[in-house]
Amino acid sequence: MISTLGVSQPRSVDLLPPTLQTIPEAIGKNIAIARARTRSRIMAVVKADGYGHGAVTVARAAIAAGAEWLGTTDIAEAPRLRAAGLTVPILTWLNPSGVDAEAAATGRVDIAVGSVGELEAVLEQTSPTALRVHLHMDTGMAREGCPVHEWDALIAAARQGERQGKVRVVGLMGHLPLADQADSEANAPAVSRMRQARRAVMAAGLDPPLTHLAATSGTLTDPATHFGMVRFGAGLAGIDPSETTELHGASRLTAPVVHSATVKAGTPVGYGGTYVTGTPTNLSVLPLGYADGIPREISPDASVEIHGRRHPVVGRVSMDQIVIDTGADLVPLGTTATVFGPQDGVTPTIRDWARWAGTIPHTLVTGIGPRVKRTVA
Ligand SMILES: *Cc1c(COP(=O)(O)O)cnc(C)c1O
Numbered sequence: 001m002i003s004t005l006g007v008s009q010p011r012s013v014d015l016l017p018p019t020l021q022t023i024p025e026a027i028g029k030n031i032a033i034a035r036a037r038t039r040s041r042i043m044a045v046v047k048a049d050g051y052g053h054g055a056v057t058v059a060r061a062a063i064a065a066g067a068e069w070l071g072t073t074d075i076a077e078a079p080r081l082r083a084a085g086l087t088v089p090i091l092t093w094l095n096p097s098g099v100d101a102e103a104a105a106t107g108r109v110d111i112a113v114g115s116v117g118e119l120e121a122v123l124e125q126t127s128p129t130a131l132r133v134h135l136h137m138d139t140g141m142a143r144e145g146c147p148v149h150e151w152d153a154l155i156a157a158a159r160q161g162e163r164q165g166k167v168r169v170v171g172l173m174g175h176l177p178l179a180d181q182a183d184s185e186a187n188a189p190a191v192s193r194m195r196q197a198r199r200a201v202m203a204a205g206l207d208p209p210l211t212h213l214a215a216t217s218g219t220l221t222d223p224a225t226h227f228g229m230v231r232f233g234a235g236l237a238g239i240d241p242s243e244t245t246e247l248h249g250a251s252r253l254t255a256p257v258v259h260s261a262t263v264k265a266g267t268p269v270g271y272g273g274t275y276v277t278g279t280p281t282n283l284s285v286l287p288l289g290y291a292d293g294i295p296r297e298i299s300p301d302a303s304v305e306i307h308g309r310r311h312p313v314v315g316r317v318s319m320d321q322i323v324i325d326t327g328a329d330l331v332p333l334g335t336t337a338t339v340f341g342p343q344d345g346v347t348p349t350i351r352d353w354a355r356w357a358g359t360i361p362h363t364l365v366t367g368i369g370p371r372v373k374r375t376v377a
Helices: 024-037 047-051 055-064 075-083 101-106 116-123 148-163 184-203 216-221 350-357 361-365
Strands: 019-022 041-045 069-072 090-092 109-113 131-136 167-173 210-212 229-232 251-256 259-263 281-286 303-306 309-314 322-327 336-340 373-376
Touching (some): 075 090, 101 131, 109 116, 109 167, 148 167, 167 184, 216 229, 281 336, 303 322
Antiparallel strands (some): 303 309
């Protein structure tokens, strides 16, 4: 692609690598917003490496700002949090390859169980310490959690496990299916299922101290979903699926200009020549492509920020590079371009990129590739 620019420049300056910077202060502010919306405990969900922001970094910032629990999908994500000195309770809820009950109990990691089979796999093991479990009930998602017709069997097996001293049922969990709707009416069926589950476990003689249903959207919009704890994940990164609340973007993706050139009108740019310059202009290349998580499907509106100004991304996104049309400015080699960052009126946000790519911000932040250097602000 460089050759299409017609001019080459020697690399005589030291270039900073493409970098994703996590901003703990923003995570703290997002927790403060959640705190103002709920009196329930707050679990910071740091699955998928903290939504791409670094699980330990996000967890530390969230706990410093008042989160009381940590949540991950797989138990394999927990030891790193413990190794980092984080001592709050940790819950994991999807362990397809099973759980080592003793390791979980000694690591003080709670396990959500969504079927009799999952619970039995735990009860078959011998562990000196009772494993703390949360009964995970399907509250309308049909993705995870125990279906209603199996609740009684799961509850009975859990009761039996408690009697044997093998497990302690410490939580009851559901998940809201309509996370992108800020609508208590839409949540009502799940809330009512959660209450029904609560009555069923109480009737069986169990009394789990903690019931939890809401994720970010429910936390921000619907107190009826809060119960004893909310599980706040996307919101930590500044993503509000309900689009009701201005949260703080918690990351910044930057890259150096590695090549700049002045080109004539009529110059095709990138693979397929899908973009042809309409006037004489300046082009710059950034060393980031779809291998680094820049979506290939972006619309012509996509842009980056250089020195406080927006410049469009032009031509196809390559595996390793994108080209920016900087108009009248011939941008010096090594100049930092900001692909996305916290909202400041100029810098594109992850919401902008999600719109340009026809996706949700979650996919962008969790899709930044391994070549991009990680730092903490
Ligand atoms: C991912 C996840 C959450 C957090 O959801 P956000 O919308 O990102 O806050 C909560 N609970 C479960 C079960 C999840 O899988």
